[in-house]
Structure formats: C-alpha cells, structure tokens
Amino acid sequence: MPSPTENYWISSTDQVTIKSGVDEAMPELLYLDTARLGLMSPQACRASVDFARFSSEYGATLYLTDFLKDGFASLPSTIRDGYCGLEDWRGVSTLRQSLRVLSDSQCDSNVLIASRAASLMKLAARLLVRPCHNILVTDLSWPAYDRILRRAANNRGYKVTNVRIRRDILKRQLTADELTDKIAAQFVRDVCDGLFLPLVDNLGVQLPVRRIVDRIRKEAELRFVVLDAAQAYNHVPLALASNYCDFVIAGCHKWLRAFTPMGVGFFGHPATADYIRDSTQRWTQQGAIDDPLMRFADELDGGACQRFGETVSLSPMLTSNAAAIDALRNRKATDAATDNELILTSMAASLGWRVRTPCDDLRSRIVLLQSPRDSDRHVSPEMLRRRFLNRSIALSAYARGIVRVSLPSRPFSVDDCAALQTALSSTA
Known part of the structure; x- marks a missing residue:
C-alpha cells in the first residue's frame, strides 16, 4: 500500500495536482469567479490537504488539542516533519x-x-x-x-x-x-x-x-x-x-x-x-x-x-x-488588474460585447459584460456559464446574457487572452 504522501504532490506555484494514474491533456483553467468561491491559495491548499491527512492518522487526540491551542510547534518533531502544510498555524x-x-x-x-x-x-x-x-x-x-x-x-x-x-x-x-x-x-x-x-x-x-x-x-x-x-x-x-x-x-x-x-x-x-x-x-x-x-x-x-x-x-x-499568510506575503506584488481590465474590455468591445461598468471612481476589479447576441440573452445563466467553462474559463453569469469577470492581480498570459478571445467570439 502506498503511504499517505505518495498519492499527491504540491508544486511551488499555484497548483495542487492529484495523481489519478490517468494523464489527460486538459487546458489550464482561467479562474475569474469570486462571486461564489475564490480559487484556493497555494498555502491554503497545503493546509487543507495536510490537515485531512493529519485527521485520518491522529483524529481528535491530544495532539490535535495542543496543535489548535499552541500551534504547530507544540507537535512532536516526528509529526511536524510529515505535515509541513500546517506549519503556519500559531493559534x-x-x-x-x-x-x-x-x-x-x-x-x-x-x-x-x-x-x-x-x-x-x-x-x-x-x-x-x-x-x-x-x-x-x-x-x-x-x-x-x-x-x-x-x-x-x-x-x-x-x-x-x-x-x-x-x-x-x-x-x-x-x-x-x-x-x-x-x-x-x-x-x-x-x-x-x-x-x-x-x-x-x-x-x-x-x-x-x-x-x-x-x-x-x-x-x-x-x-x-x-x-x-x-x-x-x-x-x-x-x-x-x-x-x-x-x-x-x-x-x-x-x-x-x-x-x-x-x-x-x-x-x-x-x-x-x-x-x-x-x-x-x-x-x-x-x-x-x-x-x-x-x-x-x-x-x-x-x-x-x-x-x-x-x-x-x-x-x-x-x-x-x-490564505492570510499567502495574502500578506504577496501584498507588495505588482497588481496587473488595471492592465487586465483594459485588455478584457477592449477585446470584448471589439467583438460587440457591451461593457457595463460604472464610472471610474466607482469601479472595482469586477467587470460586467453583456453579450451582443439575442440567443445569449434568452439562455439560462447556467448555460452561458457552462459555455465559458467549456473553453476553460470560470466566471459567473446572470440573466440577459451578462457575465461577471473577476480580474486577477497577475497579468493575463498569451494563452489567457486566446481563451478569452475564443469564448467571447463563440456562438455555440
């Protein structure tokens, strides 16, 4: 039987990959949907995975009580070595x-x-x-x-x-x-x-x-x-x-x-x-x-x-x-949301989409776009949302063909722009 640490790996970037033994060529998802849940941060994902493993092996023992009250350092070193995803918990x-x-x-x-x-x-x-x-x-x-x-x-x-x-x-x-x-x-x-x-x-x-x-x-x-x-x-x-x-x-x-x-x-x-x-x-x-x-x-x-x-x-x-630790570490990182908004709105407008944003001094990193196609204005929000997901873009959708895009702080990549272009151009 494999050990609990052999069936997954965690990269140094924003991903956790669960190995299933089946390799499928899937395009990378562009996640633009904070209306429901934000994309889990790297350290939050590590903490979630390692806490699940810790719970499966130690349950609600005194180790857990000590950990919750006094933090990661309270655990024996032999346990700490196997659950590094919990190292930021200090009470x-x-x-x-x-x-x-x-x-x-x-x-x-x-x-x-x-x-x-x-x-x-x-x-x-x-x-x-x-x-x-x-x-x-x-x-x-x-x-x-x-x-x-x-x-x-x-x-x-x-x-x-x-x-x-x-x-x-x-x-x-x-x-x-x-x-x-x-x-x-x-x-x-x-x-x-x-x-x-x-x-x-x-x-x-x-x-x-x-x-x-x-x-x-x-x-x-x-x-x-x-x-x-x-x-x-x-x-x-x-x-x-x-x-x-x-x-x-x-x-x-x-x-x-x-x-x-x-x-x-x-x-x-x-x-x-x-x-x-x-x-x-x-x-x-x-x-x-x-x-x-x-x-x-x-x-x-x-x-x-x-x-x-x-x-x-x-x-x-x-x-x-x-997640708070991740956010504090990234606080001084360059925010590319303004450039992303310009790219998105220019692209959408060129394809006939209506940009429904407020005046500049009332804007946030959320952009609303309304489809120019009558067919989109009569489909359910779930169908419109799925159309974008089929092109590897996660966002929210509303009635009358409106989609909600949460702009990421990192710059759009060439692949991101291509995916957006394809999704916004699609009629199917």
Missing part, C-alpha cells in the same frame, strides 16, 4: 492578527471569527436596531443580508429606508460625488440614524463609503454604521484604522482565497467598541447569537476548551490562516 490570536492586518485595522481592534458570515450579519442587525430607529440601505445590498436586517428592524417596529442607485450607477449616470450627495440627502430627508452599505457589491460597484459617512456626519446624527465587505476583503483597501465605521462583516472564501467559508467581523471604534463587545458576549450567552465556531475560537484564544462544547469544523480556521 487563534495569530490568525486574528493576520486578518486584522489585511483589514488595515488598528492593532488593538477586535476580530470575531464565525462559521458563517450570516451569523455576523444577524449580530450586526441586532447591533444596528438597538440605537437606530431608521436605517438607510441601498439596492446594492446582498438580498439575504437585507432580509436579515429588515426582519430585525420589523421585530422592533423600526424602519428601513431604501435608496435605489444600482441602475443609474451601471448606466454611468452617477459619479462618486453625485452618489454621495444622493445618499446623504436621502439620509437627512428621511431622518435616518443608522447606515448599512456594501463596500463592493456583487456586481462590482465600489461605494465611496468613507466619503458618504463623513458627509452624513456633517449634516445629521449617525448613530451606527455597518459595512458588508464580503466582496471587498483582500480586494480593495478597507482602511479601517481611520474608524469611519462601527462594524464590518467579511468572509475568507472569496478574494482571500481560503475557499472554505469562514465569517470575520471587525470592530474597534472607540465610541462603540464596548457596546459591541458587551452585547456580543451577552447575546452569545443567551443563545440569541448561536455560532459554535465563534465560541470555540474564543475558548482557544483563552487557552481552554469546554469538555462538552459543540463539535465544530476546524478546517476554515486553518485554511483562512494559510
């Missing part, structure tokens, strides 16, 4: 610090870890509706998050005011300054006192959130600000050290490239940090906020584990930690 406090650095937060800001970002959205909604009687949102909000917030507001008899801006943004009819004026004016006119905005929405619109918040605070009372950074974390600068917001929800499975979902919450504004910390502890103890990973991470950070705690999935912490 929950180090994981929090890496996530904090990537968010550009203050060094003493708070980092919550949860099994699902939705758990943190439920927490954020409760935090918002306590001090705020009328919360302003936009039609850029993720629908599931919008429902959570409205449910919390309805339970207390409070209002949610919606500003419709997406259509005008995608028609390039709003600049960042005009958008700021529009949101601030609506906030004042409807006597709002709370704010919930995405930093980047799922179609790639990057809101000038800090400018909006500063403008509102000059004209009205703004009691609490929550930001959705699901599409922004490790994609655009968050600049949380300036304390322009109160609570930020993010995830590690998209642009951070951990792949296995894990929610992250950031807070540290001097005026609201104690309120958030105390409320979170109280609601967790009462069961109103029920996330087993949040409790487990806090226990590990405190150096202990409850004997009768709920079983939780540990992989998200390890892959998120490894």
Whole structure:
C-alpha cells in the first residue's frame, strides 16, 4: 500500500495536482469567479490537504488539542516533519492578527471569527436596531443580508429606508460625488440614524463609503454604521484604522482565497467598541447569537476548551490562516488588474460585447459584460456559464446574457487572452 504522501504532490506555484494514474491533456483553467468561491491559495491548499491527512492518522487526540491551542510547534518533531502544510498555524490570536492586518485595522481592534458570515450579519442587525430607529440601505445590498436586517428592524417596529442607485450607477449616470450627495440627502430627508452599505457589491460597484459617512456626519446624527465587505476583503483597501465605521462583516472564501467559508467581523471604534463587545458576549450567552465556531475560537484564544462544547469544523480556521499568510506575503506584488481590465474590455468591445461598468471612481476589479447576441440573452445563466467553462474559463453569469469577470492581480498570459478571445467570439 502506498503511504499517505505518495498519492499527491504540491508544486511551488499555484497548483495542487492529484495523481489519478490517468494523464489527460486538459487546458489550464482561467479562474475569474469570486462571486461564489475564490480559487484556493497555494498555502491554503497545503493546509487543507495536510490537515485531512493529519485527521485520518491522529483524529481528535491530544495532539490535535495542543496543535489548535499552541500551534504547530507544540507537535512532536516526528509529526511536524510529515505535515509541513500546517506549519503556519500559531493559534487563534495569530490568525486574528493576520486578518486584522489585511483589514488595515488598528492593532488593538477586535476580530470575531464565525462559521458563517450570516451569523455576523444577524449580530450586526441586532447591533444596528438597538440605537437606530431608521436605517438607510441601498439596492446594492446582498438580498439575504437585507432580509436579515429588515426582519430585525420589523421585530422592533423600526424602519428601513431604501435608496435605489444600482441602475443609474451601471448606466454611468452617477459619479462618486453625485452618489454621495444622493445618499446623504436621502439620509437627512428621511431622518435616518443608522447606515448599512456594501463596500463592493456583487456586481462590482465600489461605494465611496468613507466619503458618504463623513458627509452624513456633517449634516445629521449617525448613530451606527455597518459595512458588508464580503466582496471587498483582500480586494480593495478597507482602511479601517481611520474608524469611519462601527462594524464590518467579511468572509475568507472569496478574494482571500481560503475557499472554505469562514465569517470575520471587525470592530474597534472607540465610541462603540464596548457596546459591541458587551452585547456580543451577552447575546452569545443567551443563545440569541448561536455560532459554535465563534465560541470555540474564543475558548482557544483563552487557552481552554469546554469538555462538552459543540463539535465544530476546524478546517476554515486553518485554511483562512494559510490564505492570510499567502495574502500578506504577496501584498507588495505588482497588481496587473488595471492592465487586465483594459485588455478584457477592449477585446470584448471589439467583438460587440457591451461593457457595463460604472464610472471610474466607482469601479472595482469586477467587470460586467453583456453579450451582443439575442440567443445569449434568452439562455439560462447556467448555460452561458457552462459555455465559458467549456473553453476553460470560470466566471459567473446572470440573466440577459451578462457575465461577471473577476480580474486577477497577475497579468493575463498569451494563452489567457486566446481563451478569452475564443469564448467571447463563440456562438455555440
């Protein structure tokens, strides 16, 4: 029988190859889809593979407990030698610090870890509706998050005011300054006192959130600000050290490239940090906020584990930690996204595709393209998505022939450009 290390190898680049004994000539996949899950980073993949191997050989022994609490160095050297993919794990406090650095937060800001970002959205909604009687949102909000917030507001008899801006943004009819004026004016006119905005929405619109918040605070009372950074974390600068917001929800499975979902919450504004910390502890103890990973991470950070705690999935912490290490190592790498956008949009426009991007000051690394063919506008998004996948391109697709492209930070290669040309030209 082969040993556990003989049936796979890990390259020094962005790949893990599983050897199956069958060699098939497959073109390299161009992955441009962070709408669902980002492509797992190299170190995250190593951590995932080696943790699976570790679990199959050692299970939930004290080795695992020591490893989770005290890090890789706590394992005997004979074990460490066989699981180098886990070498970056140094405990929950180090994981929090890496996530904090990537968010550009203050060094003493708070980092919550949860099994699902939705758990943190439920927490954020409760935090918002306590001090705020009328919360302003936009039609850029993720629908599931919008429902959570409205449910919390309805339970207390409070209002949610919606500003419709997406259509005008995608028609390039709003600049960042005009958008700021529009949101601030609506906030004042409807006597709002709370704010919930995405930093980047799922179609790639990057809101000038800090400018909006500063403008509102000059004209009205703004009691609490929550930001959705699901599409922004490790994609655009968050600049949380300036304390322009109160609570930020993010995830590690998209642009951070951990792949296995894990929610992250950031807070540290001097005026609201104690309120958030105390409320979170109280609601967790009462069961109103029920996330087993949040409790487990806090226990590990405190150096202990409850004997009768709920079983939780540990992989998200390890892959998120490894992905954060990769992101920190690559932080100073050259970002070719702007050049990639020019290549993509020029190519698409020359083939008749409509580029549906907002004004320059509202753009992100997400580009929307709409097919010029009537046939594409009547097929299902899944069929359109599969057409690109058949040409070795992974992306998201929507109704009316729209595709969503997440631009990589590395430059498009000649092969990438050829694949894009073929896919965008295809009618089949």
